[in-house]
Amino acid sequence: MEFNLKRYEHMPYRRAGRSGVVLPPVSLGMWHNFGTNADHENCRAMMRTAFDLGILHFDLANNYGPAPGAAETRVGRILKEDFAAHRDELIISTKAGFTMWPGPYGDWGSKKYLVASLDQSLKRLGLDYVDIFYSHRPDPNTPIEETIGALDLIVKQGKALYAGVSNYLGEDFVRVAELVARRGWTPLTLHQPRYSMFDRRIETQLLEHTERYGLGVIVYSPLEQGILTNKYIDAGGIPEDSRAADPEGFLTEDQVTQDRLERVRGLNEIARARGQSMAQLAIAWALRDPRVTSALIGASRPEQIVDCVRALDNSAFSDEELAAIDELAPA
Numbered sequence: 001m002e003f004n005l006k007r008y009e010h011m012p013y014r015r016a017g018r019s020g021v022v023l024p025p026v027s028l029g030m031w032h033n034f035g036t037n038a039d040h041e042n043c044r045a046m047m048r049t050a051f052d053l054g055i056l057h058f059d060l061a062n063n064y065g066p067a068p069g070a071a072e073t074r075v076g077r078i079l080k081e082d083f084a085a086h087r088d089e090l091i092i093s094t095k096a097g098f099t100m101w102p103g104p105y106g107d108w109g110s111k112k113y114l115v116a117s118l119d120q121s122l123k124r125l126g127l128d129y130v131d132i133f134y135s136h137r138p139d140p141n142t143p144i145e146e147t148i149g150a151l152d153l154i155v156k157q158g159k160a161l162y163a164g165v166s167n168y169l170g171e172d173f174v175r176v177a178e179l180v181a182r183r184g185w186t187p188l189t190l191h192q193p194r195y196s197m198f199d200r201r202i203e204t205q206l207l208e209h210t211e212r213y214g215l216g217v218i219v220y221s222p223l224e225q226g227i228l229t230n231k232y233i234d235a236g237g238i239p240e241d242s243r244a245a246d247p248e249g250f251l252t253e254d255q256v257t258q259d260r261l262e263r264v265r266g267l268n269e270i271a272r273a274r275g276q277s278m279a280q281l282a283i284a285w286a287l288r289d290p291r292v293t294s295a296l297i298g299a300s301r302p303e304q305i306v307d308c309v310r311a312l313d314n315s316a317f318s319d320e321e322l323a324a325i326d327e328l329a330p331a
């Protein structure tokens with residue numbers, strides 16, 4: 001099956017900070033729905049749909065599953081089945097930082113964990129290198145010289161082309177960026193923080209720093225794991241086919257509160273007036289600051305990816321719209 005030959009014509013790619021990396025404003029992550037029990041043909045269809053739309057970036061981590069590692073194994077299989085002729089067009093990322101295997105070397109940020117974990121990820125993915133490798137979270141007990149030095153080593157070894165950090169906010173990030181500059185290490189290319197209308201911390205704790213040090217920013221969970229879509233408000237509760245209903249999902253029913261749904265209903269009125277779905281409004285909003293390179297979404301079916309990419313058809317906001325969003329989702 002051929003891919004859409006016009007896939008690069010309509011995607012307004014954005015440059016990641018001061019680097020050579022260029023990403024689609026909407027990228028696809030495999031945190032959920034690519035694990036052991038996922039429907040393989042649906043996973044293939046999601047990746048193929050994304051690529052056909054110009055989404056050339058797929059984001060993974062060592063622990064994505066369930067079981068941990070399963071998403072990388074599945075994506076490795078799909079890369080072989082469908083993308084073998086397209087490896088050089090793709091940006092594949094993975095991370096290490098959360099629990100992966102038993103014992104003190106299967107978690108956090110030691111050099112041993114990061115190096116061993118990436119070796120395992122490459123085997124599961126069937127790749128010689130990943131494009132981006134992240135430290136998934138700061139480790140309060142390992143010196144940052146060791147964690148960030150391991151990223152420099154990994155890039156110099158050619159096992160990753162670029163390095164990044166995820167979930168380092170404020171001073172945690174500034175310390176890292178200063179260290180890299182002082183040591184003359186491989187510059188960090190990307191930061192992957194959480195950002196949505198319901199979690200606006202990066203506006204005050206990160207974006208000024210990533211801009212100063214030249215990193216791009218790819219924001220995860222811009223749809224609040226599905227809450228910032230029409231899914232829960234249309235159902236008036238928790239639909240069966242939702243992440244909140246999935247016992248293995250990271251979204252729990254008690255996070256889908258009446259207060260949040262009330263706000264989403266208000267936000268959905270703004271979306272409707274703009275001719276957008278709620279998901280499209282949430283994505284366009286997350287991308288309104290040009291310092292944000294990409295909004296990293298998840299999906300459970302291909303149609304959701306198509307819906308999300310249409311956010312790019314209407315990405316400008318009036319001051320009145322932004323003020324109305326601030327009322328419902330204050331910073």
Ligand SMILES: NC(=O)c1ccc[n+]([C@@H]2O[C@H](COP(=O)([O-])OP(=O)(O)OC[C@H]3O[C@@H](n4cnc5c(N)ncnc54)[C@H](OP(=O)(O)O)[C@@H]3O)[C@@H](O)[C@H]2O)c1
Nearest residue numbers: 029030031220221223224225226229242243297298300304
């Ligand atoms: N660095 C980190 O620490 C970290 C943490 C979390 C995530 N991430 C990355 O970010 C990626 C995205 O995270 P996320 O899955 O939480 O993102 P998200 O985009 O906020 O939520 C994705 C969920 O929203 C629903 N959805 C998506 N498009 C929709 C649409 N058009 N209409 C209705 N519902 C829609 C689906 O829920 P249903 O499944 O209910 O259909 C989907 O599974 C992950 O895969 C991972 O790569 C990174």
